[in-house]
């Protein structure tokens with residue numbers, strides 16, 4: 001199936017007042033019920049990364065938990081490693097940590113200390129950017145390990161929260177939606 005952003009948008013379900021009153025929640029899981037549409041999204045992201053980078057990137061970084069779904073599929077296509085950013089307490093061994101604030105709460109992210117080597121170039125992938133707190137925190141973990149985020153990729157960017165403004169690397173969002 002050709003990538004059609006209007007079609008993909010129509011598949012995503014909007015749930016009012018979840019997980020808190022006032023939050024307009026974008027539920028991406030209906031996309032995973034539609035293999036052809038999901039395939040078009042993964043192909044679109046993969047083609048974008050290949051077009052942006054003459055040399056293959058060193059890794060794809062995916063954010064716990066929905067970013068794992070997109071990140072792992074994309075890295076398998078590209079043939080590059082996948083690095084998880086996990087919520088605190090889930091990763092064994094030595095980790096680096098950062099506290100952050102997102103649209104509906106606060107959390108702590110961790111990355112394994114040997115997951116990225118100094119100088120490596122990575123792409124950070126997540127399903128959605130709202131305030132940008134999660135993505136900013138992921139970028140800080142990459143920087144703590146001496147890596148470089150060459151691009152942040154989101155399927156959905158929520159407009160009105162200015163989440164991308166604080167990110168220090170280029171951003172590519174497949175589509176923008178009201179918050």
Ligand SMILES: O=P(O)(O)OC[C@H]1O[C@H](OP(=O)(O)OP(=O)(O)O)[C@H](O)[C@@H]1O
Pocket residue numbers: 063064065066067101102103104126127128129130131132133134135163
């Ligand atoms: O831009 P922000 O305001 O930081 O919000 C965006 C983040 O919030 C959601 O994750 P959540 O922490 O709910 O985790 P989940 O994927 O496990 O549901 C979403 O998947 C992003 O990672």
Ligand SMILES: Nc1ncnc2[nH]cnc12
Pocket residue numbers: 023024025026027102103104128130131158
């Ligand atoms: N409005 C929203 N919908 C889905 N995931 C989110 N993560 C942060 N804000 C969100």
